[in-house]
Amino acid sequence: MDIPVAEFFNTGLEEDAVLTTASASSSIKVHFLNEYESLGAEIQFESSNLQVYAQTSDVENATQGDKLSINGTDYYILEMHPDGTGITTILLSEEQP
Amino acid sequence: MTKEQKIFSLIVAGVQGILTTNEYATGKNYETDIGNYYQDWYGLVNPESDTDVLEVRDVSASADEEQYPFQRESLEVQIVYACKRGTDTANQLRKAKADIYRMIGANLDTWRATVGGDLHPVQMGWEKEIKHEKEIFGEITITIVFEYQTEFWLVEEPNY
Numbered sequence: 001m002d003i004p005v006a007e008f009f010n011t012g013l014e015e016d017a018v019l020t021t022a023s024a025s026s027s028i029k030v031h032f033l034n035e036y037e038s039l040g041a042e043i044q045f046e047s048s049n050l051q052v053y054a055q056t057s058d059v060e061n062a063t064q065g066d067k068l069s070i071n072g073t074d075y076y077i078l079e080m081h082p083d084g085t086g087i088t089t090i091l092l093s094e095e096q097p
Numbered sequence: 098m099t100k101e102q103k104i105f106s107l108i109v110a111g112v113q114g115i116l117t118t119n120e121y122a123t124g125k126n127y128e129t130d131i132g133n134y135y136q137d138w139y140g141l142v143n144p145e146s147d148t149d150v151l152e153v154r155d156v157s158a159s160a161d162e163e164q165y166p167f168q169r170e171s172l173e174v175q176i177v178y179a180c181k182r183g184t185d186t187a188n189q190l191r192k193a194k195a196d197i198y199r200m201i202g203a204n205l206d207t208w209r210a211t212v213g214g215d216l217h218p219v220q221m222g223w224e225k226e227i228k229h230e231k232e233i234f235g236e237i238t239i240t241i242v243f244e245y246q247t248e249f250w251l252v253e254e255p256n257y
Contacts, residue, residue: 038142039234041226043152043179046145050231078229095183095233 005086009055017052019059020067028058030070033089050075050092056082059090065097100245101158101172103212108174109135109153111204115196121203128192131178149180160247171219172243179236186235187227194223197239215246 014029030052039047052070059080062068066077068090075092082088098106115132134149143150154175161169178193180186201218209216220242227235 039181039228039230039232040179041236042154042175042177042238043150043236044142045147045150045179045181045234046142047231048145091230093229093231093233095229097229 005055008053008087015052015070017054018069019062020069021061021063022066023061026058028054030054030068030090032070050094052090052092054088054090056086056088059088062090068092100212100216100247101155101170104172104208104216104243104245105153105155105174107204107208107211108176111200112151112153112176112197115200121196121199127196127199129189129196131193131196134178148182149178151176151178153177167246167248169244169246172245174241174243176239176241177236179234181232181234183233186233190225190227190235190237194225194237194239201241213245215244217244218242219244 009029009031014031017028017030019026019028031054033049033051033053035049035051037047037049038044052068062077062080064077064079068075068077073094075094076096077090078093078097079091080088081090113132113135115127116130117127119132120126131149131151134151136150136152138152138154152175154177155172156175157173159171161171176197178190178197180189180193182189205218218241221240223237223239225235225237227233
């Protein structure tokens with residue numbers, strides 16, 4: 001049975017976020033995806049990968065460099081990967097591109 | 098100390114001296130304080146809160162025995178500096194590279210006087226990488242191959 005995408009973003013476990021694009025701001029729900037990876041080549045640093053899931057319909061006007069504020073912290077969109085089922089994986093950076 | 102030990106410790110002391118308060122030539126100061134971030138090469142993953150790391154690595158060495166009873170030895174040393182300094186990362190790497198080159202140029206005569214006049218940096222190269230992920234991360238590796246002469250077989254040669 002298919003679960004509607006909207007229900008995935010209404011479980012009580014998602015985070016409130018504010019997406020600010022060039023033309024508007026909107027409140028959306030995201031799920032954090034915490035993945036650890038080390039950063040660097042010769043010298044490595046601990047680093048958690050900053051990724052969130054969002055409904056594609058909520059972020060279809062977003063582009064690289066737009067701001068996503070989550071729990072009072074500002075992040076910037078590095079990459080967006082819509083999966084074709086209504087969910088988009090967004091890679092974030094703490095640094096403004 | 099063997100010549101290998103001397104070379105490595107001199108380079109470590111050299112990079113630790115890269116501080117804006119130090120002169121590399123009369124009236125000319127280093128541009129960075131990367132010497133403050135020196136750490137021994139453990140191969141550890143640094144904490145996420147660290148912003149700068151500087152390491153010296155003696156990654157390979159070999160001996161050429163064709164000049165019996167002497168042998169030429171070569172020691173490949175990498176000076177590696179990494180930083181996460183936001184939008185200043187690329188600029189900081191350029192300055193760090195310049196300071197490392199300055200340090201080597203300023204110290205080479207002293208190193209030769211300490212290790213022996215047969216010490217020669219025979220090869221030098223570098224590579225740089227900057228990535229924008231969660232943070233902007235940059236790393237520069239400067240590789241120097243030193244050659245020097247030792248007496249064949251003598252590990253504790255008295256003149257060392």
